[in-house]
Amino acid sequence: MKVKDLELFSEIINQKIYIWKNNHLYLVNKNNINGNRALIIKLLAFAKTNTFTLIKHESEHALIVPCPKNILIYIEIKHNSKIKAFNLSSVESLLSVRQTGEFVYKLYTGQDCPYSFITFKNTEQNSSIGRQTSQKTVVSPELLFKNESLILDSISKLDRKSVKEALRGLTHVQIIGEIFANNNLIRGEKDTLISFIASLTQTVVMSGLPAKEAYELEDSLIQAIELRPTLPLFTEVIQEIVWIFYNQLLDHRKKAVSSISERTSNYIQNHIREKITLSGISSALNTPKQTLNKAFEAKYSITINQYIRNKKICKAKELLRANILNLEDISKFLSFSSKSYFVQTFRQITGFTPKNFQKKNNNTI
Incomplete structure (x- = not known):
């Protein structure tokens, strides 16, 4: 712990940074004057696991970074801060907050931060703000956060x-995202979407999608969201974004499988x-055996070992038709362990012994 x-x-x-550990609040920099500790402890109650929590309280903001062993790091973000967080209408501000959280997590734990999603909380609102359903019930923004891990997984x-x-769990949601920037509902929706896109980007990168491709997709989606003066139904946008990332990863996996299987065949x-x-083969292609087998069977519907035997027997047929080498020579030429094993394999695959195949072929000619 650093x-x-x-x-x-x-x-x-x-800015002041506090650590909440073992039910005690510690001020990191002893040269700073302690803030309102009772208020900070109260605000820490809004913290969530596996997500940064950005809190707006009166004219100030605070970022809570959860760490292992139920430790929380509380960072004040005032208007004179070098962290661009007080103007949340800016995408640059939002990304800066996320980067700060990831940096603080690594500083304290020495490990890369395993999450990047941001939850927003405005303490000036007594309840989550949302449009009403036809039954006049207010929908909590927590529905998105509860489904997030399932969607990403x-x-x-x-x-x-x-x-x-x-996604079906979000069907009845009319609005997700709290008003935390100048009481601007559209801004709240956009920033929630941008945070969700960042989590999706991290997920597909960790699942094998090239980082360059993933971040280009992230940038294009964020730009598209920012340029729209209004948004369609919030859940429709969420679903569209999710399927874009899903299909991008699926296409990459298909191409990767095809490439591996073709290289194996060659x-x-x-x-x-x-x-x-x-x-x-695994050593030559620098690919794990399990990955090779899975990709190969997906394309050819047989195992690699079966494919090798089939190809060797195809070559043996050519040699038998040429009638130049005897069975002993053919078995050695194709690196069979013995003549008897070659004959046995040939019969299993073709239904004929090599000699019967040769006779049948000569009679046909």
């Missing part, structure tokens, strides 16, 4: 059914005379 690094960071940004597994179920063709093993 408390001294946090203390230095507190001085650099000229389902996308990483490319589980279409689970994605649909998670390797086998080019080394057909040798003793080919799965370990040898």
Whole structure:
């Protein structure tokens, strides 16, 4: 735990940082004057696990960063801060807050932050603000956050059914996102969407989508959202964004599977005379055996070992038709362990012994 690094960071940004640990609140920089500790402890109650919490209280903001072992880090963000958070109508501000949270997490724990989603809370509002359904009930923004982990997990597994179920849980939501920027409802929706896009981006990158491709998609979606003066029904936008990321990852996986299987097939063709093993292919292509098998079976519907045997027997047929080499020579030429094993394999695949195949072929000619 690098408390001294946090203390230095507190001085650099000229803001107070507190640590909540074992039911006690500690001020990181002893040179600072303690703030309203009772208020801070009250605000810490809004913290959520696995997400940053950005709180607006009167004219100030605070960022809460949850760490392992139920430790919370509370960062004041005042108007003179070097963190661009007091103007939340700016995308740059929102991204700066997220980067600050990730940086503080790593400073304190020494590990990369495993989350990037931001939850917003305006303490001036006694309840979550939302449009009403036809039954005149107010829908809580927590519905999105409760479904977020399920949506992200389902996308990483490319589980279409689970994605649909998670999105179905948002069907009755008319508005998600609190008013936290100049009482601007559209701004609240946009910033919530931008945070969600950031989480989706991180998920697909961790699931194998190239970072450049993922961040280009993120930038284009954020730009599209920012340029729109109004938004359609909020849940429709959420669903559209989710399926965009899902399909992007799916297309990448399909291309990757095709590439791996084709490289495997080419390797086998080019080394057909040798003793080919799965370990040898894995080493040559620098790809785990499990990945090779899964990709190959997805495209060819047979295992790699079956494919090797089939290709060797195809080559053996050519040699038998040429009638140049005897069975002993053919078995050695194709690196079978013995003549008897070659004959056995040939019969299993073709239904004929090599000699019967040769006779049948000669009679046909």
